[in-house]
Amino acid sequence: MGQKESDYRALGRWRDETFLDDLEKDVRIRPDKVAVITRRIGTGETHKITYAELSRFADRCAAAIGALGLQRGDTLAVHLDNRWEIAPLALGCLRAGVRICPLVPVYRHRELSTMLGLTEASALITMSEIGGDDLTSMITELLAELPTLKHVAVAGDRRPAGTLDFDEYFFGTPWEHTRIRADRATGAGRPISGAFHVRDHRRAERRAAQPEHPLRGCARGDRRVRSG
Numbered sequence: 001m002g003q004k005e006s007d008y009r010a011l012g013r014w015r016d017e018t019f020l021d022d023l024e025k026d027v028r029i030r031p032d033k034v035a036v037i038t039r040r041i042g043t044g045e046t047h048k049i050t051y052a053e054l055s056r057f058a059d060r061c062a063a064a065i066g067a068l069g070l071q072r073g074d075t076l077a078v079h080l081d082n083r084w085e086i087a088p089l090a091l092g093c094l095r096a097g098v099r100i101c102p103l104v105p106v107y108r109h110r111e112l113s114t115m116l117g118l119t120e121a122s123a124l125i126t127m128s129e130i131g132g133d134d135l136t137s138m139i140t141e142l143l144a145e146l147p148t149l150k151h152v153a154v155a156g157d158r159r160p161a162g163t164l165d166f167d168e169y170f171f172g173t174p175w176e177h178t179r180i181r182a183d184r185a186t187g188a189g190r191p192i193s194g195a196f197h198v199r200d201h202r203r204a205e206r207r208a209a210q211p212e213h214p215l216r217g218c219a220r221g222d223r224r225v226r227s228g
Contacts, residue, residue, distance in 0.1 A: 020094055023058070026051040038084040047084045054088055056176060061092025063175030068123055068151050072097035075119045079103040079112065079126040080155065085171065089125070105130050109138045113145060120148045125166055128156030136160050 008014040026035070031052035039046045049057070065076060076098050080086060093100040101119050103112060105127075116124060128136055139152055140160045155166040165172075 018094065019091060020058075023051065023055055023091060027055045036084050036087050038082070040083075049084060049088075054091070057085075057088035057171065058091035058095055059176035060174065061089050061170050062095040064170045064173065065092060065096045065098055065123075067175060070096070070098050070122050073099065074123075075099045075101050075121040077101040077103055077112075077116055077119065077121040077124045079105065079107060079124060081105045081127065081130065085167075089170065108133070108135075109141065112138070112142060116142065116146055116149055121146075122148060123151040123153070124149060125153045125155070125170075128154050128158040134158075139163065 005014065026033070032050050034048050035051040035054045036049050037046065070076060076093055078086065078089065078100060090100055099119075101115065101121060103115055107115070112124075112126075115121075124142070126135060126139060128134070128139075136154075136158050137160075139154065143149060143152060143160075143162065151164065152160075152162075153164040153166040153169055154160070159165060
């Protein structure tokens with residue numbers, strides 16, 4: 001361990017816990033407190049979920065990912081607009097050890113084909129329509145073009161043949177009562193393949209801007225942790 005890393009850990013700026021540890025702590029302390037609030041601009045609909053619900057949905061998503069056959073280290077690409085489901089889905093990926101690849105909603109065929117090919121994504125979650133554009137034909141083309149893409153889940157009213165209903169598959173099926181319990185019993189303690197930045201990295205970045213902070217003297221080629 002380098003001196004800088006030792007100093008950061010001693011000061012509490014770096015730690016070993018992930019968002020999953022934070023979530024489990026919040027579930028113990030404040031299970032009924034609201035964790036996520038979203039509001040749909042188009043409809044004005046507001047959706048709230050508590051920490052207990054967030055944890056349950058994360059378990060459900062992790063088990064749903066496992067049911068697709070994705071293994072630790074595989075990639076799940078997510079091409080969605082801002083919605084509450086992204087939070088438990090991201091935590092579910094973390095819990096399953098699957099890499100999540102967020103793709104901005106403005107991406108269309110060329111960009112999606114490039115990113116899905118580079119990441120060798122095994123599964124894609126997208127929408128049948130984004131910004132008034134019908135994506136159903138594009139989804140069918142991507143499935144035909146990309147040999148590594150095995151599964152596509154679609155949010156929306158129109159789904160191409162051979163695709164999954166995103167809401168029903170990931171959130172409407174109680175996968176957590178079967179798969180996730182078995183995984184926890186047999187896979188506990190194995191290293192995960194991906195981890196999200198914790199809020200301490202934001203604080204570290206702010207402190208890095210202060211003149212007295214050691215990162216101010218970093219030379220070209222030095223390694224630096226940056227939050228996403």
